[in-house]
Amino acid sequence: MKRLIRLYPARWRRRYGAELDRLLDDMSPMPARARLSVALDLVRGAWDAHLTHSPSRAMVGRAVLVALVVWVGLTAEIVRSNVIFPSAQDNDGLSVLLSYLAVFAALTLAGALAAGLSRDRRTIALAGAVAGALIGALTIISFVVIDNVFLDIVGHQQVKIDGLARSHTDSMRAYVNSGLAVGLVTLTGFLTAAGAGLAVLGGAARGLRRRHPA
Amino acid sequence: MESLGRFAEPSVLILTSLAGGPKHGYALMQDIEELTGAKIGPGTLYAALGRLEQRALIETLPPENRRLPYRITTAGASALRSYLEHAQRVTTTGLTRLAAFA
Numbered sequence A: 001m002k003r004l005i006r007l008y009p010a011r012w013r014r015r016y017g018a019e020l021d022r023l024l025d026d027m028s029p030m031p032a033r034a035r036l037s038v039a040l041d042l043v044r045g046a047w048d049a050h051l052t053h054s055p056s057r058a059m060v061g062r063a064v065l066v067a068l069v070v071w072v073g074l075t076a077e078i079v080r081s082n083v084i085f086p087s088a089q090d091n092d093g094l095s096v097l098l099s100y101l102a103v104f105a106a107l108t109l110a111g112a113l114a115a116g117l118s119r120d121r122r123t124i125a126l127a128g129a130v131a132g133a134l135i136g137a138l139t140i141i142s143f144v145v146i147d148n149v150f151l152d153i154v155g156h157q158q159v160k161i162d163g164l165a166r167s168h169t170d171s172m173r174a175y176v177n178s179g180l181a182v183g184l185v186t187l188t189g190f191l192t193a194a195g196a197g198l199a200v201l202g203g204a205a206r207g208l209r210r211r212h213p214a
Numbered sequence B: 001m002e003s004l005g006r007f008a009e010p011s012v013l014i015l016t017s018l019a020g021g022p023k024h025g026y027a028l029m030q031d032i033e034e035l036t037g038a039k040i041g042p043g044t045l046y047a048a049l050g051r052l053e054q055r056a057l058i059e060t061l062p063p064e065n066r067r068l069p070y071r072i073t074t075a076g077a078s079a080l081r082s083y084l085e086h087a088q089r090v091t092t093t094g095l096t097r098l099a100a101f102a
Helices: A002-007 A010-027 A032-052 A056-084 A093-115 A121-149 A158-166 A172-211 B002-018 B025-036 B042-054 B074-101
Strands: B058-060 B070-072
Touching: A002 A010, A002 A032, A010 A032, A010 B025, A010 B042, A032 B042, A056 A093, A056 A121, A093 A121, A093 A172, A121 A172, A158 A172, B002 B025, B002 B042, B002 B058, B002 B070, B002 B074, B025 B042, B042 B058, B070 B074
Parallel strands: none
Antiparallel strands: B058 B070
């Protein structure tokens, strides 16, 4: 039964853990039915403590904010390079590289911001993973909207024409959308993992700066 | 009390129990069970205690053998009084109307 105390966040346990431990001693021995009811109550209590005593919600909130800012920037760049200044050539390599670097920097920043609220590495990684997943999913959604609305412009890109010719698809819209469906899974998965890792790095960098201020 | 959400009822019971004198967690559970016949689980108890402490409606006393006694504060007593007075008005009105109804 006492093992359930571990479900509570560390900060909560530091304040109430010993008391709760003693209380469970006082309540023992308990009949099996009461044990189940107490166990369920402790699980609910731990869930509540995570929502109210843990800074993880605020950390994820900051990460979501970073992700939304990045998504707006990426969407603006997608519109610029695909609709406003479209090119039939596949010459957006630099733009894509810079976009990825910006995303990686943002994910690292999300970790550094999260570390301002807690040093718990798992929560920092969670914040980064949420930011990465959001950036990946929202960016693909932007592509879905832009590619479908401006298909007559986007469909003139040589890389897409060549891709359609190699595929077994007979329409540019179906080809673009099937590629985006794959992209939704791969980009979101990749950025989720990258987000977790980079956020931990960002959090560690903030921790180092705290220990060795300039 | 309304801001305590689903912990409002256990919080009222805790404050009522503490109005009778300082108590630690287990003594609170026993007193509440005696008072209402209902058992309050340890997870619910500490979720409510945390909220009451955060709102300065209760405070802790020095620990006794790993047990931390809590006592009601002046703000807690005032919040409980105003809640119970309101509940009493509702109860009195409800019972009067029920008497007329019957």
